[in-house]
Amino acid sequence: MSTVALKNVTKIWPDGTYAVDNLDLEVNDGEFMVLLGPSGCGKSTVLRMIAGLEDPTEGDLLLNGEPVLDLPPRERSIAMVFQDFALYPHMTVGENIGFPLKLSGVEPSPRQERVDAIAGALGIGEVLGRRPSQLSGGQRQRVAMGRAIVRRPGLFLMDEPLSNLDSGLRAELRAEISSMTRELGVTTMYVTHDQAEALTMADRVAIMRKGVLQDVGTPTEVYRRPATLYVAAFLGSPRMNLLEASVYVHLDQYIVLNFGDQNLYMPWNDPRSRAVMRYHGERIVVGIRAEALTPVAPDTQGHVLQGRIRYLEHHGHESLAFLDVGATAIVVDEMSNPVHTQPPVEGALKRIGGALQRLTRPGPVEIDPRPTGRVSVLNDPGRHHRKPAELSVRLAPYPAVGPGHPLAISVRMEALHFFDERGDRIDVGWR
Template sequence: MAGIRLDAVSKVYDGKYLAVDGVSLDVGDGEFMVLLGPSGCGKTTLLRMIAGLEEVTAGELWFGRTHATMLSPKDRGVALVFQNGALYPNRTARENIMFPLRMAGEDAAEASTKAAGLARILRIDAALDRLPRTLSGGQRQRVAIGRAIVRKPKIFLMDEPLSNLDATMRTELRQEIGAMARDLKVTTVYVTHDQIEALTLADRITVMRDGRIEDVGTPDQVFNDPATAFSAGFLGTPRINLMSAVVRVTAHHRVSLDFGSQSIQLPPIDKRSLILSSHDGGKVIVGARSDAFTPAADSGGAGQFSGRLRTLEFHGNQWIAFIECGAEMVNADLVGLSTVPKRARRALPSNGGSPNRHVAPHLAGLNNRLSALGTKARTRLGRPDRPAPLEPLAVPTHRRADLVIEIPAGAGLQTGTKVHLAVDTSRLHIFDESGRRVDRVNR
């Protein structure tokens, strides 16, 4: 087995479109790493660079102690499962699973025995002699997984393998994938935009946006202790409440967060009070998940919100309430985005060829010294300049100006009435205007 190390890896298409922007990431030997993010964030491109299906424009890729940046796909010991399975339509399920073994020169009888054993584990043994077109979506994905793992790869890559399945089949196959990867103890990188898949499968989650890493941590860390406003907003249903606030510091150095028509005071012992005490009048973004609020009998404290209950949604064992509270809601998708369009960033000169292929004859003596070569080497290798720091958008307004909270079934609240909410200040996440936590996350 082998771990994976990405060192400032970038990918530029056509000399101008920056798809992956200086990503550095370590995946431990046997770890199940999930790349999570919206469509177009660069997660599949990153996966394909690990597999060798896309050339690395800049940076270095390592498998354990092996420098893999220029290795051909067949020499990487990597197996990839595509979103649609990508099975050979004219071969049976058995022949699809056997195919990598036969290509490696293994005896047909032995390869068939291995395929049959793996099919029993994947519960497709009854369908081994059927063609892909006669199989269900779940069966086809099981065949694709079997074909990928039958030759015991060092690294297992999966590109949204469950996105084409129905909800029941996704849940079932998700459990099998997680158990199988851990039983095999194979290093796995799994790409998805589904937060449930990420939270249930991952040892660690890497949240990506705009070709960059926003956050890396265990599912508990990324969900309950997010490093950025975007990471907080991408995970969780219903979505986290992100509110614009102004820091107010009293003469006694007490810190409160002013939301316009109401405010919340932070406890003096809260370390964020110390951080914000020198930023009187500064703007911050306050995040609070829906279960950080509790209906209160009346307005009688500094740690409370008040508002009008606009509407209710029934979710079985609970209600989701939408409350007009006068606070300015912030759109997590826009916080911290650069105002410079991605295509306008200086990347590579358009020379009509692949930068790595162009310098391949000279790379042998450069690979081990790339980090020390500085600006001259980056220019010679076609490495993109580092982008300017992100600039906050002027008005990152949320689509809906409602506070979203959870209330238990039978709470007796009615639409149109005024409600008071106690706020658990220990569960508030406070971000600066660029979307970074004011109490920085180190992990």
């Protein structure tokens, strides 16, 4: 049993790359924590530092509340499974699983008992006498997990253990890993770049980008209230629609969200209007998931966008329509290599004074100035690009409409997400 605490952990490689940048993260006893992010964002480096295979450049690491940076790997009671695990080819499955016990001097009979129990739990009890070459990829992966967990570690670290397997097997093993680690009550840190895997397996997900922790929470929390534009873009399928919008405040009436050709009107009594009104005369990013959009009759009143179908994707149980609504989409370029963020650039933001003057009607409402001086995601080609929006909308399977067909879409306003030009969530408070 273990808790993990990373305190302001930074890892800088000799070439100056910040693999991990000031990471603060706590994992509770028995928790299944998933580290999620694209290739190169520092996930493996985090696990390797916890395992003791790398030293942090700065910061502290505690296991069960005790600092462990001075402890060698074998004294940390940690087991680790990698993507490219190697089994001993000349040993049987049973010998492979039992090997760590043999090394630590466990007698043959209790050793066999433990091996049988673990192999049974992993569904490989029938193949204990075979050699690795006589196994399928999924069976080999189960053996690797069995070997890692047989010594009953306090902490189980798994680094993309399923990424070499085909998708059916991956889904099956996902479920097995979840149930096995929970049954054993072992604290687990699991690394993946697959958002669906993260959302299905995790108690909590920690999302990283270029060495920086973006958000951490239960799958529901990070999906429903992504802390940054990046997290919003990363989680969910189809991806969240991210539209550029100009904000115009009509005091005491509504806030106009202008998407180019069309507007949505946020009612004044919407709890988020106080936060969004501060962007009067400026551009923000509005996030709309497909589940917030419903096709309606063309003449429907209310929060409706008019679009035209560009193309359709059929997924069997549903079809996705991608609509031209005359808006501009913000595309987050997340696959770029990690680069330490540059110092803040001044001047990307307009001053609040100018915005105030453009208020259509003076009123008693106080508008807080916002922090200025950081890089704008709306004006930074290294982090995103713009393109004509293709709004994804769910339709019934094989609908009786096709490309070029007009479609009216009702928008569930309370499900909109708002992000400022830095990519931070615009909100009325932290969850």
